[in-house]
Amino acid sequence: MANVTLWISLAFALGLIVRYFGLPPLVGYLLAGFGLSALGYKNGIFLEELAHAGVLLLLFGVGLKLRLSSLFRAEVLAGSVLHMLFSTGLAVLALHLFSGLDFRTTLLIALALSFSSTVIAAKVLESKKELRAFHGRVAIGILIMQDIVAVVFLSSSGEQTPSPWALLLFALPLLRPLIHKVLDLSGHDELVILFGLLLALVIGGGTFGYLGLSSELGALLLGVILSSHTRASEVSNALWGLKEIFLVGFFLQIGMYGYPDLQTIIAALALCLLLPLKAILFFFILLLFRLRARSSFLASLTLATYSEFGLILASVATKNGLITNDMLILLAVTVAFSFVLAAPVNRMSHSLYGRYEHILTRFESHKRHPDDGPIHVGSSHILIMGMGRVGTGAYDFFTQRNQRVLGMDSDPGKVQGHIAQGRRVVYADAEDPGFWFNLNLQGIHAILLALPDQEAKTIAAEQLRKKDFQGIISATALFNDQIQPIKDAGADLVYNYYDEVGFGFAEHVWEELVSENEVAVKQAPPRPE
Numbered sequence: 426m427a428n429v430t431l432w433i434s435l436a437f438a439l440g441l442i443v444r445y446f447g448l449p450p451l452v453g454y455l456l457a458g459f460g461l462s463a464l465g466y467k468n469g470i471f472l473e474e475l476a477h478a479g480v481l482l483l484l485f486g487v488g489l490k491l492r493l494s495s496l497f498r499a500e501v502l503a504g505s506v507l508h509m510l511f512s513t514g515l516a517v518l519a520l521h522l523f524s525g526l527d528f529r530t531t532l533l534i535a536l537a538l539s540f541s542s543t544v545i546a547a548k549v550l551e552s553k554k555e556l557r558a559f560h561g562r563v564a565i566g567i568l569i570m571q572d573i574v575a576v577v578f579l580s581s582s583g584e585q586t587p588s589p590w591a592l593l594l595f596a597l598p599l600l601r602p603l604i605h606k607v608l609d610l611s612g613h614d615e616l617v618i619l620f621g622l623l624l625a626l627v628i629g630g631g632t633f634g635y636l637g638l639s640s641e642l643g644a645l646l647l648g649v650i651l652s653s654h655t656r657a658s659e660v661s662n663a664l665w666g667l668k669e670i671f672l673v674g675f676f677l678q679i680g681m682y683g684y685p686d687l688q689t690i691i692a693a694l695a696l697c698l699l700l701p702l703k704a705i706l707f708f709f710i711l712l713l714f715r716l717r718a719r720s721s722f723l724a725s726l727t728l729a730t731y732s733e734f735g736l737i738l739a740s741v742a743t744k745n746g747l748i749t750n751d752m753l754i755l756l757a758v759t760v761a762f763s764f765v766l767a768a769p770v771n772r773m774s775h776s777l778y779g780r781y782e783h784i785l786t787r788f789e790s791h792k793r794h795p796d797d798g799p800i801h802v803g804s805s806h807i808l809i810m811g812m813g814r815v816g817t818g819a820y821d822f823f824t825q826r827n828q829r830v831l832g833m834d835s836d837p838g839k840v841q842g843h844i845a846q847g848r849r850v851v852y853a854d855a856e857d858p859g860f861w862f863n864l865n866l867q868g869i870h871a872i873l874l875a876l877p878d879q880e881a882k883t884i885a886a887e888q889l890r891k892k893d894f895q896g897i898i899s900a901t902a903l904f905n906d907q908i909q910p911i912k913d914a915g916a917d918l919v920y921n922y923y924d925e926v927g928f929g930f931a932e933h934v935w936e937e938l939v940s941e942n943e944v945a946v947k948q949a950p951p952r953p954e
């Protein structure tokens with residue numbers, strides 16, 4: 426219990442300190458891990474289980490928002506293979522020239538460094554509400570392909586040999602109706618949380634691990650099976666708090682792989698110099714598949730890390746005597762540094778693209794990817810960006826008053842659902858400066874920003890005013906301190922979401938009361954003279 430107390434205290438203290446300096450708390454958790462390692466603490470079974478559970482819950486949550494069709498794309502399949510080949514080759518060349526290591530060790534380290542972090546990418550995309558944006562789907566697809574390669578490597582290494590019974594997992598999609606039915610029977614309370622844990626940790630993680638397959642892949646696939654259920658988002662929200670707490674254990678564990686000496690730190694920083702090359706390689710490979718510069722840039726920054734899967738591969742190689750324990754510590758420190766560097770870069774990804782857009786767009790193909798092309802608004806007078814519950818309510822309000830409305834959303838599944846219900850909704854990413862530049866707003870009187878992300882609304886308002894849009898820009902905010910920044914960016918009207926919900930709720934009740942009173946007056950007998 427004393428260890429747990431120390432972990433929690435140190436993680437909170439350092440997480441709070443780095444947050445004060447504008448960095449994500451996960452950077453503090455990594456530093457806490459290094460500090461614990463320096464104090465002589467080692468990874469124990471409890472921390473390992475906690476960290477593993479956090480990773481499984483994160484990937485299960487990614488699966489809940491993923492569509493398998495996004496994997497069967499050229500930019501995902503060919504892009505991941507091309508990048509792995511080129512990045513491994515470049516890393517082998519760099520390590521062979523400057524490290525003096527033998528070729529086998531160099532190849533193993535280069536392979537471990539070719540992977541990108543699924544945990545960091547998923548967490549970054551999730552925090553920015555970009556898991557279903559086009560660049561987010563491409564990045565997650567590439568990460569899944571990398572994970573599959575890692576599973577193949579682990580199986581061939583003898584660490585995990587798939588059981589013949591693993592073939593039965595091909596029948597897993599047949600269980601979809603049963604899984605959906607059990608969720609329906611679970612109600613809306615703690616059973617939903619337990620059912621999510623059962624799917625992610627037991628059926629997904631435990632069963633796949635028992636059969637010699639990747640437990641991470643199992644958790645992801647169980648999430649995909651449940652993703653088509655109408656209550657998938659409810660399960661994701663119910664597990665959110667547990668996932669965040671368990672992931673603290675993951676970042677602590679990464680830091681506690683070993684306390685580095687000065688030479689190891691210098692070597693790790695040198696390996697981090699390859700990260701820009703990794704991102705540049707991703708950028709140009711994705712451009713080959715006709716992605717716009719913005720989509721390629723954002724996906725590349727998301728993937729510009731080293732991976733926890735690389736540590737797993739290195740750990741297996743260490744157990745088999747292929748690399749030394751010092752190399753494993755070096756990789757652990759390198760991965761941790763890549764996380765630290767990735768945090769502020771991804772936080773500023775949209776502003777970085779806006780700054781260098783004039784350079785990056787020069788490399789675009791004139792032909793566009795079908796999911797990454799321009800949007801035509803037709804004869805619409807009102808645009809609604811973000812077709813969640815707020816955006817959908819606003820859309821229905823205006824259409825009932827005979828206004829020509831167009832909805833836009835970055836989630837293809839949500840777009841198809843609205844189209845099936847008769848709404849005019851198109852796929853679009855409102856955070857894309859290029860999208861606003863190519864959009865003809867003639868005839869548009871008002872734009873409603875019902876996007877979930879604060880930065881997205883700020884960027885959209887800024888781009889609209891730069892485009893000299895003279896109509897009304899309205900936006901929602903979750904907190905009062907978010908209102909002024911959106912107004913400063915150019916919005917005319919900003920409403921606190923929770924205040925408006927309460928006002929609208931009371932308004933409906935008031936209308937009903939007034940209606941009942943009018944009926945009562947009409948039905949009352951006349952007063953005697």
